[in-house]
Amino acid sequence: MTDTANRTALVYAECMDGKLRRVALEALGAARRLAGDGGAVHAVVVGGGPGAALREAAAELAARGAGVVHVVDDPALAGFAPEAYAAAIGAAVAAARPSVIVLGHTAAGRELAPRVAAAAGGGHVADVTAIDLGDDGGAAAVFTRPLYAGKAFEQRRFLPGAPQVVTVRPNNLPVAEPVAAGSEGAIAALPYAAPPLWTVVRGIARKAAGTVDLAEADIIVAGGRGVRSAEGFAPLAALAEVLGGAVGASRGACDAGYCDYALQIGQTGKTVTPKLYVACGISGAIQHLAGMSQSRVIVAINKDPDAPIFGIADYGIVGDLFEVVPLLTAQFKRI
Ligand code: FAD
Numbered sequence: 001m002t003d004t005a006n007r008t009a010l011v012y013a014e015c016m017d018g019k020l021r022r023v024a025l026e027a028l029g030a031a032r033r034l035a036g037d038g039g040a041v042h043a044v045v046v047g048g049g050p051g052a053a054l055r056e057a058a059a060e061l062a063a064r065g066a067g068v069v070h071v072v073d074d075p076a077l078a079g080f081a082p083e084a085y086a087a088a089i090g091a092a093v094a095a096a097r098p099s100v101i102v103l104g105h106t107a108a109g110r111e112l113a114p115r116v117a118a119a120a121g122g123g124h125v126a127d128v129t130a131i132d133l134g135d136d137g138g139a140a141a142v143f144t145r146p147l148y149a150g151k152a153f154e155q156r157r158f159l160p161g162a163p164q165v166v167t168v169r170p171n172n173l174p175v176a177e178p179v180a181a182g183s184e185g186a187i188a189a190l191p192y193a194a195p196p197l198w199t200v201v202r203g204i205a206r207k208a209a210g211t212v213d214l215a216e217a218d219i220i221v222a223g224g225r226g227v228r229s230a231e232g233f234a235p236l237a238a239l240a241e242v243l244g245g246a247v248g249a250s251r252g253a254c255d256a257g258y259c260d261y262a263l264q265i266g267q268t269g270k271t272v273t274p275k276l277y278v279a280c281g282i283s284g285a286i287q288h289l290a291g292m293s294q295s296r297v298i299v300a301i302n303k304d305p306d307a308p309i310f311g312i313a314d315y316g317i318v319g320d321l322f323e324v325v326p327l328l329t330a331q332f333k334r335i
Contacts, residue, residue, distance in 0.1 A: 007139065009035040010098035011043040012089050012116075013061055013069075014108055018053030020045075020060055022216045023104030023168065025175035030131055030168050031102045032065045032176055034141060044070040044092035044190070046085050048078035055187070062185035064176040069185055070095060074192040079201055080108055086115035087195040093120055095190060098163065099139075105167035106215065113167045122163030125156050129172040129273075129294065145169075149267065149290030170216050171273040172294075212246035214263065219245030219276045222265060222292070225252035226281020226302065226321060233259055235325040236280055242332045248272065248292075250282045266291035280321040284309025301325065 009031035013024035028043060035041045043066035045057045058069040072088040089112065093101065101116055103109040105127045117124035130144040132155075142157045143166060158164045214220065221240040223233050233247065240247045248270075249263040265272055267290040277295035282288060284300070284307055292298070293312055300313035301321045310316040317324050 007035050007039040007100060008096055008098045009039060009041050009100045009102060010092060010096045011041070011061075011066065012092075012101070012103040012109070012112065013043045013045050013057060013066075014104050014106060015045060015047055015054070015057050016213070018047070018049050018057075020057045021104060021106070021170075021213075022175065023106060023109075023170040024057075024061075025064060026170065026173045027102040027104050027168050028061060028064055028066060028176035029174050030128075030166070031100065033131065033133060034100045034102070034166075036133075040068075040096075041066050041185075042068045042070065042092065042096040042098065044072060044089055046072045046077055046088040048073060048075045058187045059184075062187055063178050065179050065185070066176075067185040068096070069187045070190040071187060072190045072192050074194075076194050077192065079204065081197070081199075081201045082108075082111040082115065083195060083197050083199065086112050086119065088190075088192050089116050090119050091190050091192065093163075100164040100166065103165070103167045105169045109167045113165050117163070117165035120163040120165065122165055123158050124165040124167075125158070126167045128166055128168045131173070146294060149286060150293040169271070169273060169294075171218070171275075212240075212244070214246045214248055214265070214270055214272060217246035217272065217274050219243045219278075220248045220265075220272055220274045220292075220295075221245055221278045221280065221325075222248035222250065222263075222282060223253050223258070223280050223321075224250035224282030224288075225256055225258075226283075227253055227258055228281075230258045232322070235322065235329065239278070239325050239329045239332070242329050243276070245274070245276070250285075250288050252282075252285075279309050279313070280325060282309055283307050284311065 011031045043061040070092045128143045132142040248265045254264045267287040273294045275296045278299045298313045299315045300309040301317045305318045
């Protein structure tokens with residue numbers, strides 16, 4: 001591994017249900033910047049589903065600036081298993097010898113990155129929301145990450161010499177743009193050597209969730225205890241549908257049984273950074289803000305003008321959500 005001006009970056013391109021996640025393309029965009037003009041960019045896709053799906057993902061990465069896409073396709077990798085996936089990424093690390101490795105800061109990325117960093121003998125910066133390349137094209141890049149639920153920002157940089165492992169928070173960095181036709185990268189199969197495993201994943205039970213993935217949604221309409229019942233979420237779902245967004249919830253709403261915990265946003269739920277977050281009947285407890293305060297535009301609808309959520313909202317509507325939300329839906333339908 002090197003830390004010279006000619007850098008090699010490797011992206012772990014996470015797929016879900018055989019499709020590339022958008023954060024994989026954001027990670028690729030970051031990797032291209034970090035590698036610099038003279039650098040090389042590799043990507044690795046891992047799975048064991050129908051080969052065509054991984055190939056499709058690989059082709060998209062190759063069309064968006066990955067010079068080499070390693071495809072690790074093995075039946076043992078059909079389901080996500082952290083040790084096995086880390087070993088598959090390790091094979092790509094051995095092939096590419098990257099100075100920087102970028103993953104999405106997703107549930108899987110959070111499990112994999114420390115393993116990848118430990119195996120590579122490198123350092124790890126997690127949950128990056130901005131990258132400043134500095135003057136030397138990436139080797140001494142400064143990585144910004146939010147702390148204390150977005151109340152502070154830390155800036156970190158790696159010391160020279162060791163491989164750098166970075167996870168990027170979804171929805172914060174631009175996706176890699178397509179390269180000119182004819183400049184697509186190569187796609188190469190990479191054999192998988194199963195490591196000795198200490199744990200196995202026996203199954204993943206999926207919780208009910210909407211059609212739009214919360215973590216990557218551009219628009220989220222979230223409901224709190226003010227929604228009052230499971231049925232009370234219907235107007236929020238209607239607004240989310242018109243906007244092409246996802247429905248989220250506070251823990252207050254989940255605890256009250258109005259919706260599934262899969263929708264919970266906050267300190268003990270999901271962290272989201274949509275372009276638009278509409279908080280309906282949510283008071284704005286610090287634990288909720290921990291998961292959504294980095295949203296680009298926050299709209300709060302609450303009948304209590306002193307609700308703390310108005311303190312971080314860009315736009316506030318003091319009113320009854322059961323009147324305001326249907327009005328908004330009707331207006332957006334007309335656009
Ligand atoms: P409430 O605080 O009860 O607020 C309801 C709001 O609805 C009020 O502001 C009210 O004015 C408004 N309202 C009522 N009716 C209407 C109406 N008709 N129209 C408009 N507005 C109306 N919380 C999370 O959300 N996520 C977490 O991850 C999380 N993790 C936690 C971890 C720990 C360790 C702890 C201790 C707590 C955690 N909490 C979390 C809970 C958090 O402290 C709050 O209790 C919770 O966020 C409150 O949910 P809420 O805003 O929906 O409910």
